[in-house]
Amino acid sequence: MLITDQWAAIRGLVDWLDSQHGRSDHELAMRTLKVTEEAGEVAAAYIGVPGQNPRKGRSHGWTDVEAELCDVIVTAAVALASISAQPQGVLDAKLAKIAARSGVTV
Helix, strand or coil, X not given: CCCCCHHHHHHHHHHXXXXXXXXXXXXXXXXXXXXXXXXXXXXXXXXXCCCCCCCCCCCCCHHXXXXXXXXXXXXXXXXXXXXXXXXXXXXXXXXXXXXXXXXXXX
C-alpha cells in the first residue's frame, strides 16, 4: 500500500487510538512516552548490528535500525497529532527554524 498523504494516515492512527483508549491526559502521556520506548528499540537494534552484546551477538541488521527509526517517526507524529490541532504546521515551522539555524535552504 502506498501512502500518498502521510498526515491523513497519522490522523487515522490517532482516531484509531482514540477509539481504543480515549484521549485523557493519561492517554496523551502514554502516547508521548511511547516515543521513548521506540527510541530504546532503535538503540537495541543499533547495538545488535555489530554484536556489541556478547550474549546476543549480531542480532540486528541495518534494515532493523531503519525500521525502528521509522517507528520513532510515526510514533512521534501520532503523539504530536494527538496534542496539536495543526501538527503538520507545527512540524513545518520547527523544521524551518532548525534548517534556518543550520544554514540549510530549500
